[in-house]
Amino acid sequence: VVIILQGRYAGKKAVIVKNYDEGTKERPYPHAIVAGIERYPLKVSKSMNKTKVAARSHVKPFIKVVNYAHLMPTRYSLELEEIKSAVQSETFQEPTQRAAAKKVVRSSLQKRYLAGKNKWFFTKLRF
Amino acid sequence: SSGESINSRLALVMKSGKSSLGYKSSLKTLRSGRAKLIIISGNTSPLRKSEIEYYAMLAKTSVHHYKGNNVDLGTACGKYFRVGMLSVLDPGDSDILKNEN
Numbered sequence: 001v002v003i004i005l006q007g008r009y010a011g012k013k014a015v016i017v018k019n020y021d022e023g024t025k026e027r028p029y030p031h032a033i034v035a036g037i038e039r040y041p042l043k044v045s046k047s048m049n050k051t052k053v054a055a056r057s058h059v060k061p062f063i064k065v066v067n068y069a070h071l072m073p074t075r076y077s078l079e080l081e082e083i084k085s086a087v088q089s090e091t092f093q094e095p096t097q098r099a100a101a102k103k104v105v106r107s108s109l110q111k112r113y114l115a116g117k118n119k120w121f122f123t124k125l126r127f
Numbered sequence: 128s129s130g131e132s133i134n135s136r137l138a139l140v141m142k143s144g145k146s147s148l149g150y151k152s153s154l155k156t157l158r159s160g161r162a163k164l165i166i167i168s169g170n171t172s173p174l175r176k177s178e179i180e181y182y183a184m185l186a187k188t189s190v191h192h193y194k195g196n197n198v199d200l201g202t203a204c205g206k207y208f209r210v211g212m213l214s215v216l217d218p219g220d221s222d223i224l225k226n227e228n
Contacts, residue, residue: 030158072178
C-alpha cells in the first residue's frame with residue numbers, strides 16, 4: 001500500500017497493481033500502476049439504519065499510473081487478485097476501458113471494506 | 128567506532144567504492160534496493176530524517192547518523208559542497224558496512 005504524494009489524489013491511499021522498476025519506452029522512469037480510493041467511506045455508527053449505512057459505505061476508486069517519486073511506501077499490504085487482471089497498461093488507453101476497470105476495482109474494494117478487513121486502508125489519512 | 132574512523136572509512140568508500148550523494152539520489156537507491164548504508168548528516172530536519180529511516184526500515188538498510196552537519200559530511204566525502212545525505216552502494220575496500228553490524 002502506498003500513499004500518493006502529488007496531484008489530484010495527494011494524500012489518498014492506493015495499492016500497487018503493477019510496478020515497472022525499469023520504466024518503459026513511453027515512460028522512461030520507474031513507475032507503478034496503482035488502484036486507490038478517491039472517496040473514503042464515511043463513518044457509520046450503530047444508531048444508523050441499514051440504508052444509511054449502505055449509502056455511507058460507498059467507496060469511490062481511482063486507477064492511475066504514478067511515478068515512484070510521487071509515492072510514499074508504507075509497511076501495509078493489500079492483496080487483490082481480481083484487480084491485477086482488470087487493471088493493466090492497456091487499460092489506460094481508452095476511457096471506456098478505464099471505466100470498466102474502475103467498476104471491477106470498486107466492487108472488490110467494496111467487498112473488502114464490508115468484510116471488515118484492511119481497516120487502515122479504508123480510513124482517511126488526516127493531515 | 129568513533130567519529131574519526133567513520134571519516135576514514137568514508138574516504139575509502141569515495142576512493143574505491145560507489146556512493147550516491149544527496150537526498151533525491153539516496154531515495155532512488157533505496158527504492159531500487161541498491162543502497163547498503165545510508166548516512167544522514169546531523170542537521171537534516173527531523174521530518175526528512177524520519178522519512179528516510181522509514182524507507183530504510185522497509186528496505187532493510189541500515190542508517191548511520193553522522194555526528195556533524197552537512198558541511199562536515201561534504202568535507203568528509205572530499206567534496207566542496209554540502210552533503211546532507213548519502214548512500215553507500217558498494218563499499219569497495221572499506222569495512223564501513225561491517226562496523227554497522
